[in-house]
Amino acid sequence: MLNITDKLIDKIKAVGNPTVAGLDTRLEFLPESMRKNAKSGEDVAKAITEYNCNLIDALCGIVPAVKIQSAYYEMYAHFGIYAMYTTAAYAMSRGMAVMADVKRNDIGATAEAYAAAYLGTTGYDYITVNPYPGYDGIKPFVDACERNGKGIFVLARMSNPSAAELQNLDVGGEPLYMRVGSLIEKWGSGLIGEHGYSAVGAVVGATNPQEARELRNRFKSVFFLVPGYGAQGGKGADAAAAFDENGGGAIVNNSRGIIAAHMIDRYNGMSYVDAAVAAACDMRDDLAKALKL
């Protein structure tokens, strides 16, 4: 079975754009015409699905992947979960890699249930996972990656302001995020693909380039999912710290900056679809410049 990160890298190369569009879709992003009849949770979830599918149609030739932020779907309970699965299936049908940003974590038996939920033969290509329970809470996900050709991104150094509160604590001469990086490298050592990167990757924020560079230099086989570009303040030059010397090894997420680009001054007056395409192209160019490609 082809390693999922090999597949992701091939998709990135095909479009020349290491960007993942974050489908953190909120009702307020939708144009009035799509929002006005959405009275119930079911209506909202349907409108969000339609919004997502239109974006996927427009973006699938420009960005290689989407990341669906589960929280914005869980808000609408079962209707939202249906919208999330429907969006994922549609993105896959359009050839995109699909990540479910669920940050799940639990004891072994429960992690097995989560792996069954998200990393079965259908579902998603990747999910995000929290490392706090240690290896027996990670192993069921790694096993599912191996069995079903899937991948995970384990939180190492997040992009939010207070991430350092635990993640930068000194644990025997190195910050916790480096220790977690070592564990991620070890956990994924059996799932390294032909391009040299494992199906077990790490979440490394764009908001702390020095730390991203430190992680990048040390963990050569760990592919990075990089949040924090755009609305959270990260620039192309910041995100570049997460990439290897060939401009590979990472994919950068942008959520609001793409899917709600029509609400940003720069793209004012454009439809949400056109604005998303323009923003995705601008981000591609920003990253290419930063990566000197």
Next chain:
Amino acid sequence: MLNITDKLIDKIKAVGNPTVAGLDTRLEFLPESMRKNAKSGEDVAKAITEYNCNLIDALCGIVPAVKIQSAYYEMYAHFGIYAMYTTAAYAMSRGMAVMADVKRNDIGATAEAYAAAYLGTTGYDYITVNPYPGYDGIKPFVDACERNGKGIFVLARMSNPSAAELQNLDVGGEPLYMRVGSLIEKWGSGLIGEHGYSAVGAVVGATNPQEARELRNRFKSVFFLVPGYGAQGGKGADAAAAFDENGGGAIVNNSRGIIAAHMIDRYNGMSYVDAAVAAACDMRDDLAKALKL
């Protein structure tokens, strides 16, 4: 608004049993008669809901709370989520406190969406939360607790074998779980109820009594949700370490040991409902003995 942990403590006192029944309901627990017609995910989710509601009817006078493990519902996608909400609403209607064991965590904006999903005016009384993102990923949950009279349990020291891998790392002379305990105490300091315990509690496993005792002695205002009793190996005497000198300050979870008690030799031949009641009474007595009540 009455503090949720005051309410929980009152419910515990009313039945004299600091036990939460964990509804980690799996298809294989159901009797053949309930399982045989469950062919689709929708059927399974309905059968699980029926199983849960029968247990709730039988247990609501004996145990004060249920904890619904989200993973076992997410396995059935939107059908499972509907089952989870239906189960929660039914348990509330029978006067039980309802915890959603979701272990959610994310950056601030996303944590707000999770808080809206789980800690709105309806939904659940408590959810479990992972501390890895630090305070800005916790604050939206704490705010929802204050606004809507809800509560959270933040993971401190989990019950699984590899929990120590990160949680016991030395961070400046104390293990990480103690540092997390200090943070939990601080995060919940504004939400302390009349019984002296905060709406912001901690998850502290029964499998490491010495560490539970250390946490209990230091964090007087933090109420503990204690997993690990029963199938994971914790006994009443182990769980007792999480309680204060008055036999308060904690509630002990038991999942398979109650809801699948009919599959344990000791309760062989009993219906699942009768076995659950017998197991819950045995656990109540085991805890009372250990707590010398």
